[in-house]
Each structure stands twice: as structure tokens, then as C-alpha cells.
Amino acid sequence: MNDMTQANRKVVQGKQRMTPSEAFVETLVSQGVTDVFGIVGSAYMDALDIFPAAGIRFIPVAHEQGAIHMADGYSRVSGRHGVCIAQNGPGVTNFVTGVAAAYWAHSPVVFITPETGSMGIGLGGFQETEQLPIFSKITKFQGHVNNPKRMAEITARCFDRAMLDLGPAQLNIPRDYFYGDLECEIPKPVRIGRGPGDPAALDEAAKLLASAKFPVIVSGGGVIFSNGMKEAVALAELLHAPVATSYLHNDTFPASHPLWAGPLGYQGAKAAMKLISQADVVLALGTRLGPFGTLPQYGIEYWPKNAKIIQIDADAHMLGLVRPISVGINGDARAAAAALVERLKGQSLACQQNKAERDATIKSEKAAWEKELGDWAHETDAYSVEIAKGSSAMHPRQMLRALERAMPRHAMVSTDIGNICSVANSYLRFEEPRSMLAAMSFGNCGYAFPVACGAKVACPDRPAIAYVGDGAWGISLNEMLTCAREKIGVTVIVFNNGQWGAEKKNHVDFYSRRYQGVELENPSWAAIARSFGCEGVVVDKVGDVGAALQESVKRQAEGKATIIEMMVTKELGDPFRRDALSVPVRHLEKYKAFV
Ligand SMILES: Cc1ncc(C[n+]2csc(CCOP(=O)(O)OP(=O)(O)O)c2C)c(N)n1
């Protein structure tokens, strides 16, 4: 930051006369905001006008869904607020999907929703809709500026609550309330630390762990949010417990660590599943144990039904919600892990008696899975073998392995919803936290690319890479405009299999291959990328995958985005929702053939 902007980042002190726009912008500065994503609109133009003087960069996007996803990615890698703003009415409703996605990713985003002016609301004028009910179920907090004099107070509260409750906060402002005159003091940020949790529950957890013969840790998102990876490692080492990462939180434990067992859940690591199935005590550290993270995979029912489960989560409502637990601790993952280490240090632990034996089990399960994954060159079900036969395109698994091998250090990888993105789960390994940005439980196609853009804006020195299926790419590719205009250098890996593959898999497995709306007629994505002002590359040989990735990462430093179109076969990995589909039943004569 240069001297001029440093001076501009000084927040006015004490009670001062100002306009609501000034109060709003000064509060953003006080909350540390340096970047705001959005599309320009008359509703908030008076405030936008002074962003540069406050040292705030406004990043104009192609679609407001892109803005909220970028704010999400920004907050997930930086640990700071992600912020976006839109025009009242249609600009604001374009936020909906992204807010729901951020809600389930626990991202502290503040989305600012100017609304129809207070004197016109209810009259059905231009760009009017009730903006609070729309978001009521997908926000942690909704602040409504009901009087312009409360602009700073309510703006600050939204930022405080987004961080306190780890999720989106809406700041709703009648557009006429940006104008006027007021006297106020800019509130200081309120940041509340969470302790390790109830001492009695921690004692009980320590007792269970001390007597455990095969303890296993599941590390979840809470380890990231609390910056607790070091403490998680210390606890695992003390117990010599293998660590499975919770579904889509592969960046919560260093993959090179001997105790790392890999990810649980859909397309996860069999080693993690086999190890946890032997556990007598599971320590769920900073995870809500979401339903998809514990469902059977590869035909393995791995969740240990008779094990004692200790669950630690910052949100008390998550304790015991999905899985029955023996001990629930409402606390910060980092502080709780440290408190457990403190209690267990120097004690004689049952798990130390059989350390050598367990170590051999950990090593052999990991080696077996690594070998299986290495040999798993392509899918072997009848459909996949048939469809890939004679194809000159790459097998997705080989391409994913080549990407894994070429992955630069410190990379931030976002993943979309789709069959190949899901298969990627086994090949995504990280050494540091805040590196994996998967579309979490909301599961919307079109998530990964804008999220990678936001991550890159927050951490320009780290490589940003998005994994996107060709169907999901169609939803999100408009943000190439933003990359070109704003010089956001990211790499997008588009898996071109010419189909909405994940859904097609259901047609194959349940609907006798009666395909409906799953075939994609694609243009040349590489050519489209170039016409947008990005680089476009086509790769159809596994041997070229690594170099293409590395060259694209070099281009990131020049602010140039690269779209790498990976030509892959139409083969498909295991389906996601086998649990939720059933074989079709038809009673009416005209539909009888549709079984
Ligand atoms: C916004 C949205 N629309 C529809 C879906 C349903 N859906 C889930 S996966 C999928 C197919 C993804 O296809 P693609 O992006 O090409 O990846 P592939 O499965 O082929 O690897 C669809 C349509 C969704 N999750 N999100």
C-alpha cells in the first residue's frame, strides 16, 4: 500500500459530522475492507464515488453471482471478510445462489443490498422486491438500516456478526439513506475469541482418548477457521493417531505427514475409511460430521458404529446433530486441541502401548490405497469401458494424477460440482490450510471459477486453479470478462467430456441409458477464451498436462488467465447420490416401458 492510501486508511476518530455514505465507507475502512466485488448501480453510487479515496478497490464483475462467489473465495483464503454489493432488485436477487453457497461454506461474507428508497417502498416501483425475506434462511445475520443515522452502527454489526457466526451477513440499505447529514463515531470492530470449551467436557474427552486403543482424528473446516493446523498436528502426534480429513476439507492436515490418512466421503481415500472403521475412539475436530462425509463409499460402511465419538465444533447446534456422540465440546478447534494436548501430555496413554502395531497398520493401509489409486487408470464399469473404447481422449483419472504431480506449491484449488471434479477428491493433497475451495454442501455447478478469481485477488502471490466440468463452465464462463478486464490471472481446467456427466451417470445406473438433456455440444472453449482476452489451450495427451498447468501458472504472474481445455473420455466414476435414487416404478400403461 502506498503512502497516499495508507493515509486514506486512517479511520476518522471521535464524533464527526459526515454523510451516511461517508459513515458507511469509513466503517468499511475500519473493518479492514480493501476490495469490494459488484456491478455498478445508481443505488449506491454516492458511496462508490468515494471508494478510491478510502483505499478500496471496486472490482466490477460480469454477473452478481460472480461477485458473491468471488467474495466467498476471497474470504476463504484470506480469513478476512469478503464483500460484494449490487443494485437493488435484480442485482440483489442475482446474489441468491452465491449467498446460499457461502452459507454452507461458512464464509464470512458481507453482501450489501441497497433497496428501493424508503419513500417508494410498497408502491411497486422500479427494481423493488422485499430483500430481507429472500435471504432469511441463508444468512447468519441481516442488518437493515432503518434510519440513516444508524448507518455506521449497523454496517459494523454486519461485519462483526459475519465473523462471529462464520457466515454471510446481509447489509440492507434503503437507497435514499446514503444521503443526508449526521454526527457519529465509527465503531471499532468487535472480535470475540472462542475458548476451548467446557473444562468438564474436555476432561471427559481426555479420559476417553487416554484409554483409546485405536484413536482416529477427523479434521474438519474448524481447523482452518481457527488457524489450528499446528495444534491438530501436535495432538495427532501425541496420540500417534491417523488423521482423516472431513469431506472436501483436504487442506486441514498436511498430506506429507506420516499420520495423514486422506479424505473421507465421496471419492475419498480408502485408507482413511479403513482406518476409521477400526477406531474405538474418534475425535471429530472442528467438523459438523455432515451427512455426505460419513456415507458409505466404494461399498465400504466405514463409520465405526461402536466407537466413542468426541465432537468439537464452534457451533453448539452441530454437536450430535448428524451422528450420535459420546462427548460434545462447544469450542474453537485450535484452542480445544491445545487444551487436550495439555491434559494428555505426560499421561500414560493406552495408544502408546500398541504404537508400533498401529503404525504398521497405518503404513500398510496407506500403501495399499496408493497402489490401488496408481493402478486405477480408468473406470472399469461396463458403460465406461464401452464408451471410452477407441477414444483418443484422456482417461480422467490419468489426467487428474498428472495435474496432482504438476501442482505448484502453495496452490489454491477450487473445485466445482460434477463427476470429474468429484473423482479429483482423491488426487487433491495439500500441505497448508486455506488451499482447497470446494463447492460445499450447497453444491451448485458454476462455483469454482469465480471462487478462484476471488481467491487470487486476496492472495495474488499464490497460484489459483479452478477445476470445472464443461457443463458448469457454461454457467460461469462469463467471468472471463472480469479476468481480462481486471487482470486476474487464474488457471481454469475445463474437463471437456461433452456431457453433464454426473447426471448422466444416474441415467446409466437407474434409467436404462435413456438420456435427457445431458449431451453437450461444445464450441472450442480455448478459442472462446482467447476471444475473451484470456489464453486458451487444448490438451489431449496426458504427457502434456503438467507442462500446460505450469505454463499457465507462469502467466498468472502477468495477470493473464488461462483456460486449459482437457479433452477427456465420457467415462464416469461412481455416482454421488446412489443413496437418494431408486429404480423407477411406473403404473400407467403409457409409461410402462420407462423402467
Ligand atoms: C446450478 C446447478 N444446476 C444443476 C445441478 C445438477 N448437477 C449436478 S452435477 C451436474 C453435472 C455436471 O456436469 P459437468 O459440469 O459437465 O461435469 P461432469 O459431471 O461432466 O464432470 C449437474 C447438472 C447443480 N448441482 N447445480
Ligand SMILES: [Mg+2]
Ligand atoms: Mg461434463
